[in-house]
Amino acid sequence: MGLAIASEEFTAEDYRRFSARLGGCLKALKEMLRDPQFGGNVTSWGAELELYLVNSQGRVVDCNEEVLELAADPHFTPELNRFNLEYNSDPVISSASPFTRLQNDFEDALARLDGFTQAFGARPVAIGILPTLQRDNFGPAHMTDLPRYRALTNALQNLGSGQFNIDLDGNPPLQIKVGDVTYEGANTSFQLHYRVSPARFADLYNGLLLATPIVLGMSANSPSLFGHRLWHETRIPLFKHSVDWRPAAGEWRQPARVSLGQGYLRRSAYELFAESVSTQPLVLPVCGNDDYLSQWRAGQPPGLDELRMHQNTVWSWLRPVYDTADGGHLRIELRVLPAGPSVTDMLASAAFYIGLGEAFADRIDDLLPTLPFNYAKYNFYRAAQFGPEAKLVWPNPLRHCLEEQTLQQVAQLLLPLAEEGLQKTGLATQEISRYLSVIAERVANGQTGAVWQLRQMDRLDKSAPVGLEAARTMLLGYMHNQRSGCPVAQWGDL
Template sequence: MHLQIEPEDFVASYNWAQAISAPILAVSTNSPMLLGRELWDETRIALFRQSVDTRISGRALRDREPRVTFGRSWVKDSIMEIYKEDISRFPPLISIDITEDSHVALENGQAPKLKALATNNSTVYRWNRPCYGVNGGIPHMRIENRYIPSGPTTEDEIANMALWVGVMLGRPEKWDSASEMMDFNDVRRNFLKAARTGINSQFIWEGREISAQELILNEFIPLAEAGLKKAGVESSDIERYLGIIRRRTHSHTGSQWTVKSFRNLRKTHKNGEARVKLTEAMYANTKSGQTIDSWKVIEPVQKEGGLFRLPVWQVMTSSLITAKSHDPATLVSSVMRWMNIHHMPVENEKGEIIGLLTLSHMDKYYETKTSEAVTVEEIMIKNVRTIDPELSVEEAMKLMKEERIGCLPVVNANGLVGLITAHDMEEQAYGKSV
């Protein structure tokens, strides 16, 4: 999302863009989960920073800025402060062939494209990124908003854009000098709070503590209305899209809907199956044309038939406690009882399954053996039947019946990924809590 800025207003606009990032993000969050785990309300913020972090952990004492950054301070004089800092701090990641001589272009009255600068700028991922470009021979400056997530619907995305653009254009005059309004450290902390807790965040804003809801409803929406009117946007469109933001603030964001719905689904479904149901509901709601504020949170429901047609990975338990072959058997037996575990896989250091323990098997062993100085390797079942996660639950049940066993470790090419038991499938079939 890009907004073109007049060069003489760049410093004030960029600092304002930094200041408003947290409240805008808080009301827009839509990425609270990763691989079936609840994380931040906007997990992208932390995930992207970590995924492209080129710093060396062994040099932790050095204060080095990551390539994904919110920034370190207010801009004082010009866009060149940011470009000079980024060139100084971050070595080039990619190279390109450049045929243009910028000095010659200027001497000929042309605006240079500055491809080297643009290329380096594209590898430093500021959440508010300053951009220089040339369009039709005319140079311009833009601020690229990179923190607002996509979805949940196209209408929601347009509403997010309207809020951001409106607030940007509605900047109060007092914010022409950002450093006099807020400490930059508070602005940066606000941004991280918004990423973690979304619309439930409490911010420091202009020297006072205020909730994200109050800031959006009482200050940002009026600012956005004024800014959009100044830009000549039709009143009906302003009400339409800012109305979505207003209703969302009162009801729930995409992150809140996702987390509440997933937790309800987990009351009657395994993690994998709950994720499938959640995705199905997201797709249906998106197709309905309703914005996120109108989506009903999924309620816990008794499952319909069709369990046996599901792939094993949707029903298996993926949160496993495992043992190693050299573990003391008495300790492992205690752990199984503490955690109410009837089957425990034994794996090696590579994550490969090499055995299986069952409580009944261990009890029978100790009925005839008195020595406690026994390792898991001496007791475990070594010839273990496993199943692929893509096979059906029906095939898993058939295999258990044929082998007269109560569980199957689930294994793919990378090793042990889960465990499916007859008891789990009975609970799933009858819709009981798991």
């Protein structure tokens, strides 16, 4: 983020100065976006994969700091809880086979990481929410010992009552009150970074937003927590609730820090940065001293450190990113995809996402009026809750009206559009076929990671909540399948 976080407590003056410097960041960003040379025309992909560290019995192991010390590789970084860490890929410039290159990178990284973690009796697992988690895996004692995590916890607690209410629909529903943010660490994701030119940012952002429910529902991999069968992608409500400081009622409430956004983008990425500054309370007021406008006018990419710091505490599912690399550029960070089930599945979902987003962007002027944002938001939460069988509201172009269709039906209709979008980005025919065939098989049989997990839990234990032994058996079978590299659509029963 450009600024180190050393302090865990902040004064009123810290917040005042940070707020003023945020205004300076926005002023500089607005001027940068007026320059047609800013951001260039380079397209690139990168990704972050969050992982669990799990022993042979399927229980988490608190050893991320020890693993990172042994690995001594800056691509591996800590996460909030001691049983999580993250791998960050190098960016891949647009080419004929970017997803194959990313897959090779992640498979190599996981193989190396496996060697490091075994020294501590653990193995890395890519799964949205680990089914064997227990309440005693959470709390301050399990948080990674870094000032930024303690500072973030203190700040979010101080905004509200100091307590977070987690209330999830399911069989049975899960309702708990917690006093810290470590439950956020139950969510692990495969986060895709898509570098785009500022001129195309708005259309691509809107196109990707429209694609989000479809890709999310067909990629779900987080159906349970503490034995409760919950949403197909339980990460969506759990992440929101685990950091939501807002009171339950009032005349008006600020938007949640974890959300799909407040509407479609109208003109430029500036709107998203300015909206987050306007609507979200400041939590980590760490200030720099640079004059960003002077830097920009002198031909240097300004750090905009305070804006980047603030953005990293607002977890929009589609988040704008400003980076100083290559003279400064913009990315869209796509945060909705879960970790797992296999590396092939994750890259296939990424390709489906990009393909649909690109195809929708080319039709955005026709699409946005036919699907108002409130319906896009409705589709997002239905997809997260019910997966492939979710009932979505979707435009019927022949009848010029909205109709209710299953997500699986909509995904089937949209596969040719995803192919068209990927062709536009310059991918080789073989690359497109390789990854979209994985999605086509998943769409055809309706088996996502969540569907497979739920089916195995029903076979092993029909009680509610599911017993720990059944969850463990399912997880060990999941880990075996993941290491085989086989796409989840081909996984059989245990």
